Amino acid sequence: MITDVIPHALLIFLILLRCGGICLTAPILGSKAVSVTIRVVAAMFFAVAIYLGLADKGFTPPTTMGALMTMALTETALGALAGLTARLTLDMAMVAGQVAGFPMGLGFSQMADPFNGVPSTSLGRLYTMAALAFAVALGLHREAVMWLYESTTQWPPGSSVDFTAMIPKMMEMICDSVAMGVRLAFPVLASVTFGHITLGIVGKTAPQLNLSALGFSIAILCGGAALFISVNPASEIAARMAVSTLTR
Numbered sequence: 001m002i003t004d005v006i007p008h009a010l011l012i013f014l015i016l017l018r019c020g021g022i023c024l025t026a027p028i029l030g031s032k033a034v035s036v037t038i039r040v041v042a043a044m045f046f047a048v049a050i051y052l053g054l055a056d057k058g059f060t061p062p063t064t065m066g067a068l069m070t071m072a073l074t075e076t077a078l079g080a081l082a083g084l085t086a087r088l089t090l091d092m093a094m095v096a097g098q099v100a101g102f103p104m105g106l107g108f109s110q111m112a113d114p115f116n117g118v119p120s121t122s123l124g125r126l127y128t129m130a131a132l133a134f135a136v137a138l139g140l141h142r143e144a145v146m147w148l149y150e151s152t153t154q155w156p157p158g159s160s161v162d163f164t165a166m167i168p169k170m171m172e173m174i175c176d177s178v179a180m181g182v183r184l185a186f187p188v189l190a191s192v193t194f195g196h197i198t199l200g201i202v203g204k205t206a207p208q209l210n211l212s213a214l215g216f217s218i219a220i221l222c223g224g225a226a227l228f229i230s231v232n233p234a235s236e237i238a239a240r241m242a243v244s245t246l247t248r
Helices: 002-025 036-053 065-101 122-138 140-154 167-205 212-247
Strands: none
Touching (some): 002 036, 002 065, 167 212
């Protein structure tokens, strides 16, 4: 009787590790605003639901402790990598805000970010919160749960996973995320640069005017106008790209 229960218990344990990995690192589910108790309970709930929904429970339990440890590490790494990929993409919105804040003169005052645990500027926090709001609206947390279930079909619990085959795809996603962060910051950077160029031309044509005191105001006005227009589309793009990492 006990020997019949052990394979099912080990299967639930491995699924729990995969769910725990994504609940630890994914956006929204893995946010520091969500308590550890809630994340543990959510991982356990997801694990039981996925176990009950598995069509084929033909799981072969490991015969050695080393094999069990290998399976446990594989399941944890698989869930954690999926969550980290989505988090990295969503965090590019914060990077865009950080990059855009410096030419506007808003990058020198930084504050502690309670969600990411790193210092961030006011624009970085603005982009982050806007992207997080869009991610919730687009159902990023639901896509993470769907990925957990669908991944059990592609990589059944306890099976071997070829992580080396994932490296090129992950590198492509990282490069796309970095490029996206630069593109999201470009409207503000271009607007501030245009304002400084215009101010420089006016200073050359009318040197009697003291325009040095207007440099900061021009940067704020030009960057603020571009920010007002671009912050919502930029945050939505970051959120959609984060969702797409879990649906590919």
